[in-house]
Amino acid sequence: MLKLENIDFSYAKQKILHEINFHLKNHEFIGIIGPNGSGKSTLLKNVSKLLDPDKGSIYLDRNLLNDYSYKELAKKMAVVPQDTKVNFNFTVYDLVMMGRNPYQDRWGRISQKDKEKVKEAMELTDTAKFKEKSIKNLSGGERQRVIIARAIVQEPELLLLDEPTASLDINYQRNIFDLISDLNEELEMAVLAVSHDLNLISQYCERLILLNKGKIHSIGEVEEVITKENISDVYNTQVDIKYNPITERPYVIIIPRQKNNQKIKEHDFKVHLICGGGTGKDIMNILNDLNIGVSTGVLNRGDSDWEEAKRLNYEVVEIPPFAPIDEYAMQENKEKMKDADLIIISDTPFGWGNLDNIKVLANFEDKDILFMMNNDIEKRDFTEGKFTELYKKIKENNNVNEIHSHKKLCNFINTKYEGIFYG
């Protein structure tokens, strides 16, 4: 139905879309999600011929989009825009009839077929009851249904929707998406819908495209796209994924920043974080929210914790991918620990490769140390007991605390280091 090949688009030299490729099959329903400014709407405008891509080709039913006249295009593709405020006194009926424009001649004579199509569409969208009303006097949800009726009478094979429920209450959101879903299933229209509401669109579409900074970050079945990694990665926020028990579709829940959101007073309070394999990401984000300076190490380059630390501009003691910790890195790490007021050890497992991180800790007597303990210590030990032994030794010498969930981290820092925060 619709195929995009290597689409690039820029506004005034600023690249908005980069190498977009995807294929929308006949009768398929694809949702496009992504943060603000990721290029969702721009992508849709390229598809609807409002904007011309700088590079690449868009095919609609094997023909180039540019080869369609506006009139021919309007018979194949209908667009439901985001903002559908109509300030003019057109009746609902007249407005829906305008959808027949591509089928009418210059003088806009209305045929019997036009009338039938309009009647059908108005019944389908349940808008027949206010057919004589002025479009101005409808509520947002009613107006959007009228606009969808107008799209239906175009008899399109492809329906494009740009945030169709952006300003509507949830009852209307459901109502509109149910309607779109019917059009997709019963009238076999292919649907390409942009939405910033991940959860809403995920309940309806077959496949999802996740855009980030003008590129396709991921594309595929809803379950493949709505993952904790993808969403945290693209939206830079902490989320969790649950499953809707009825649709069995994934939905995203936001984890609010912990209640104590005071900013730190002095910047010389520092934390050194020992982590790896993604176990440190959440901790970094919590510390970042608290505005606390963090160093971390030793980490292998390419490790997901390493990536996050780089993203947050933390000092990282790093070694090549998969390499064991060398003497030099260990020394550097020791310096960082010395500077830190608190050393946090994430829930990461320990093997021979990263055990040196812990060994160093034994040198710092009286240093504040915090172990994250979501898992049993034995389960994290891949050193035949060496790690457990070290852990016990550290616990004897130092000022060691343990907490069992990330949620408590914030509270812990707040109570223990009360003086470092404002107010």
Place this chain on the structure above:
Amino acid sequence: MENKINYFYIILAIILLLFVVGILSLSFGSINLSPIRVLKILFFDQEVRQSLNVIIKQIRLPRVLLSFLVGAGLSIAGVVFQGVIRNPMVDPYIVGISAGAGTGVTIAIVLNLQISFLFFSTIPLMAFFGSLITVYIVYNLAKTKDKVPVVTFLLAGVAVGFVLNAIMSFFMVIGTRDLSKIVYWLLGSLSTASWHDIKLMLPYFIVGNFIIIFFLKDLNLILLGERDAQHLGVDVEKSKRFLIIGASLVTASVVSVSGSIGFIGLIVPHIARMLVGPDHKKLFPTAAILGGIFLIISDDLARILLAPMEIPVGIITALTGGPYFIYLLRKTKKEIW
């Protein structure tokens, strides 16, 4: 269905009104005749006194007809400009389009460019170019991204209008021998109306209206927003271009014979919209006829109020239109359409 019947009665009523106003306007003047006598002269040639025949057919009839055409033309141009720019505060006079046409005419008179070829003469043509260039400049000055906000459009129109007035004054100073001709024309008057004027403007008037009617349907869709219109199959840029050319032609044809008569293109479309709604297929004929009636009456007042002296009709329309414009400005944008 109800709407259609309503529309039918409205059109019927204003056509009747036009007829009555037309006959009455032919009756009054320096010599007053009864309407019945006027009808007899017009349709049955039953007048023995040759002088009355001349007064009605050679003096009053062209004047009433021209008033009608000018009023209709300005209203049509108003409807089109308001639709294309999606802004009910626009009228050829306010946004400087009349001034553009005027500058064209002034240049034509001063440089003595009065040539006639077939039915088309150069004065309306110069007016046409003048108005087209003005629309282009004003529109692009006012445009921000893909919107044309009311305020910037009005300001751009006023600013360009000032410049054009300066240019007109300049040419008037240069061409002092034609001064009276230009000043007279500038005041906006129909007192010299003759069959010759009608012949001069009619070809442009007809061509302009044909273009507009051809693209009239698109105007409804453009009103919804240019994006929506495109999605509904309208080649928006093309339609807009032709509609503006058509409206400029009509404005030019009218301005070249009557001078700049203001505010009709603002008021009449608004009244017509209140009567028949925003559908341009209904709005166009309604506004045209109403505009014609409006100017015929204004011109009657111009003739009668201080008779035997004549007030330039532009003064009458400005005196009624100005306050109306202020009233519209005070209302919120939403309620105007």
